[in-house]
Amino acid sequence: MNIILTINSTKHEIACAPSESLLSVVRRLGYYGVKFGDEGGLSGADTVLLDGKPVNAGSMLAAQAEGHLVVTIEALGEHPEQGWKKTDGLNPLQQAFVESGAIQCGFCTPAQILAAKALLEQNPNPSEEQVREAISGVLCRCTGYLKPVQAVLKAAAVMRGDEPFRVDTINWDFGAPKTDAPMGGFDSPQLAGMMTRPKVVVTPESQTWQTVGKPEKKVDAVKLVQGKPAFTADMDARGMLYAKVLHSPHAHALIKKIDASKAKELKGVAAVLTFQDIPRVVYSTAGQSDPIPGPLDTFSLDHKVRFVGDRVAFVAAESLEIAEKALMLIEVEYEILDSILDSREAMNPDAIRIHDEPEYVNFADSNPEKNLAAHIRIDIGDVEKGFKEADHIFEAEYEVPKVQQVSIEPHVCVTYWDEDDRLVIRTSTQVPFHVRRMLAPVLNLPVKRIRVVKPRIGGGFGGKQEVLMEDVPAHLTIATKRPVIYEYTREEEFIAARSRHPMRVKMKTGVKRDGTITANAMYALSDTGAYGCHALTVTGNTGHKAMALYVGDGEYRKSPNIQFYADVVYTNTPPAGAFRGYGVPQGYWPVERHMEKIARALNLDPIDFRLRNTIRPGEYHPFSTAWNEGREPRPEIVQTVGLEMCVAQGKAAIDWDSKYGNEVWRNSPSTALRSAQGGSHLKKGIGVAMVMQGTAIPYLDMGGASIKMNDDGSFNMLVGATDLGTGSDTVLAQMAAEVLGVPLEDMICYSSDTDFTPFDKGAYASSTTYISGAAAVKAANVVAERIKVRAAMILNAGKQVDKETGTQVYEAEEIRLENRLAIARDGKTVSFTEIALHSLHKDQQEQIMGVASYVSPVSPPPFAAQFAEVTVDTETGAVTVDKLVMAVDSGVIVNPLTASGQIEGGMTQALGYAVCEEMRYDDKGDAIERDLDRYHIFRADEMPELETIFVETFEPSHPFGVKAVAEIPMDGVAPAVGNAILDAIGVNVDVIPTTPERVWRAMKKQ
Ligand code: FES
Helix, strand or coil, X not given: CEEEEEECCEEEEEECCCCCEHHHHHHHCCXXXXXXXXXXXXXXXXXXXXXXXXXXXXXXXXXXXXXXXXXXXXXXXXXXXXXXXXXXXXXXXXXXXXXXXXXXCCCCHHHHHHHHHHHHHHCCCCCHHHHHHHCCCCCCCCCCCHHHHHHHHHHHHHHHCCCCCCCCCCEEECCCCCCCCCCCCCCCHHHCCCCCCCEXXXXXXXXXXXXXXXXXXXXXXXXXXXXXXXXXXXXCCCCCEEEEEEECCCCCEEEEEEECHHHHHCCCEEEEECCCCCCCCCECCECCCCCCCCCECECCCCCEECCCCCEEEEEEECCHHHHHHHHHHCEEEEEECCCCCCHHHHCCCCCCCCCCCCCCECCCCCEHHHCEEEEEEEEEXXXXXXXXXXXXXXXXXEEECCCCCCCCCCCEEEEEECXXXXXXXXXXXXXXXXXXXXXXXXXCCCHHHEEEECCECCCCCCCCCECXXXXXXXXXXXXXXXXXXXXXXXXXHHHHCCCCCCEEEEEEEEECCCCCEEEEEEEEEEEEECCCCCHHHHHHHHHHHHCCCECCCCHHHHCCCEEEEEEEEECCCCCCCCCCCCCHHHHHHHHHHHHHHHHHHCCCCHHHHHHHHECXXXXXXXXXXXXXXXXXXXXXXXXXXXXXXXXXXXXXXXCHHHHCCCHHHHCCCCHHHHHXXXXXXXXXXXXXXXXXXXXXXXCCCEEEEEEEECCCCCEEEEECCCCCCCCHHHHHHHHHHHHHCCCHHHEEEEECECCCCCCECCCCCCCHHHHHHHHHHHHHHHHHHHHHHHHHHHHCCCEEECCCCCCEEECHXXXXXXXXXXXXXXXXXXXXXXXXXXXXXXXXXCCCEEEXXXXXXXXXXXXXXXXXXXXXXXXXXXXXXXXXXXXXXXECCCCHHHHHHHHHHHHHHHHHHHHCCCCCECCCCCECCCCCCCCCCCCHHHCCEEEEEEECCCCCCCXXXXXXXXXXXXXXXXXXXXXXXXXXXXXXXXXXXXXXXXXXXXXXXX
16 A cells, blocks of 8 residues: 655655554654664654654554654754754754763663653643653663653753753762762752762872763764664665564474475565574574683574474565564474473483483583583682581572563664675674674684674663574575574563573571671572573672672681582573673672671671671682682782772761661651552661672683774774673773873774774673773873874974984873873974874874773772662552662772763662562463563653762772773662561562562561
């Protein structure tokens, strides 16, 4: 059928199928700011305005939009400078999103802005609550919504012509006497309440810097706020085919017979592939360095399926609809096998075996005969001796669930042969270099014939640290010679992507009467699902990070007694993998719940008890002496620990001293909750948790950077580091700009193309700012040296005669770089533009450039104190989290705007882990949660108050003193909430999420 659509004032006459969605049509027409987030419109990424009202383009037919005005983000504003053509610039909403740091990955941003636009057209002066409600239909997994809400309120003020907001978005603390300014809140009185600004307690070392430490705007923000076609799926290619995968309906089965002939005959089908059609190559999908620290147990396609959702066949067709029809025509005869759905059953001596393929390759202590993907035994000191020396022994069991990363952009990949017969893989990945290396044998191509390009990524959170699905379109491109796109549906994200390892954890702790920990032991039974990707390293991290925090006091501090044992078992459930925090959140739920119980049982102050036993500067990281992911341990001293200051700052922010143990406060629920739910059955509680993470993997993680100077004195910086929305392009450019003495706008950053950028291990292990940042600094130093020598030559400064060659040389030490100028000791200056033109065109020509890489011998841990305030309904068990405060020592903060966004978003994700997120399966192994309705992530209108405080320390192992930020906010929220529930109602809930049912049952049991 032919329809006429009016989109952004342009009339389009187009042919479309009656069943084609508006989303499909607008994207076909090139309006790529409208995104696919899920098939039900529940993510809201597909929001457009229809006659001024937000609607989900994926949930309505294109034909239904005929006769209406459709508005997409492309109608709003654009870059103000377009060469000789000037434009009106960005719309105030877009501008406010850029300035407020409201954009992380930017995948949800166009939809949020459109929803806000609809609100402001109806109500130019909305309250915070109204803004939250207006954007509540657009899910964001990155930001925690605080900055987007601030951006909308700011834009509203600008559009009304009110007083402009204060530019300073950070609450700085330079250690000077306190000002009267409140901790949170902009100056405008209507923006009190939740409009908190992140606080930075600044370390003296960073106070003179120009760019590092400043809330610079993200370098990709202007692009993202316009909805530019920057993501993987926004690419169009002539003759593109659409891929689909037939997934197993059985948890464990052999494929006895598979017949794809009918599917192949369907008009429009270009290829159908089964295990009979492609090489059988065993590999691991875990995106990690070589050699992969885990078993090789996976095939692109196999004659056995091991979970509901496992792959059976691939199809490529002219359209998605044809590909879906073809799937239904593939005839498969299965022999159904017994399955294991519970981790406890996997280790039974008579349990069935999930991996019996002869190609299986063991790593370390994996043992497929026992369904063991990994087996960990770490002993530090002597726990048995420590238990004997204790006055009290505390033992308990805890449980943490399987949860999903839920990046709003699903996994997506486009593959094609280029004109040189090289396979190009454009993919939404955190690990482009690992993708290239790992897929080469699977595709039977040498590494040099593969190019992996990483465009912008719509969130990853570890889920894209997996070579999960790139092989599907790659095999189909090889089969058809045509470009192929494969994009996961949201259902596929739940049934066929990766997730967090669920664990059952036992704790045993010995404590003296005075609160000294004498020994601490943890056993974790971890469920890797059907494949062992990340099995060893995720679960190893559970002990390595969570059990390292408490070393004991006195003599135990010098020689702690710590034990961490774990078994990581195969089950017939979707595989687990990497997820922000990488095993550490699983460890801190038991550790910090356990510490709380011990403190209360011994009648000790929970904060004093913790701080008495936590690791201090100058002490060995206990696990560094005993374990290194299957490699030789390398003992490492922890140099900086800002935990005590974090506690002091966090306590003040949440007003701990007046609330903890205060019965009057406990029985005074907020007015809003009281009026909604009544009074006396509502109890308030406050809880704390202390956590540490790591920063990169020492002696392994490597990042590279190259920087070259352009004719105008600007710089191209190429990095292999992968910005998945975290702002790493921005912070790496900030560090290089600081070294070079230029504003951030002079650094043009391009990241992750295996053909053009240096190697980087990828975005994981909280390593990018530290490792790739140090590489950027090293490269910038090389460039700075060349600029200084050239400037000395131009200014005739520091001239020397080389004794060996007799030629004239110039001393770089004579010159400093500042404000795009090279400045000699005598005050003479030469601009970067003059230096660039001189070096490229005039005299002894050279390309000023530098290349460097960095690998660290240490992994300096960040620390944090996490606080939570909750209200528990004792009639229903419902828990409302009212406020979260996180005080973090992440070393020096390169960009407080992007870093606080990380903390706010991380706390929000962790909040879901604490109270509502869980992936469950029925007795056939079928997923119960398959969409964003049943699997709930927090919306803008459901959020508690969030407050972030950075307590800077200067980490001496990094040129700018940084440590990691990205993962630590995942660690402490759940135990702080669990401890606050205990504080409120005196009941221990040892399993998360703390759903109303679990809390209610725990109350009844007591
Ligand atoms: S910024 Fe909202 S989903 Fe990433």
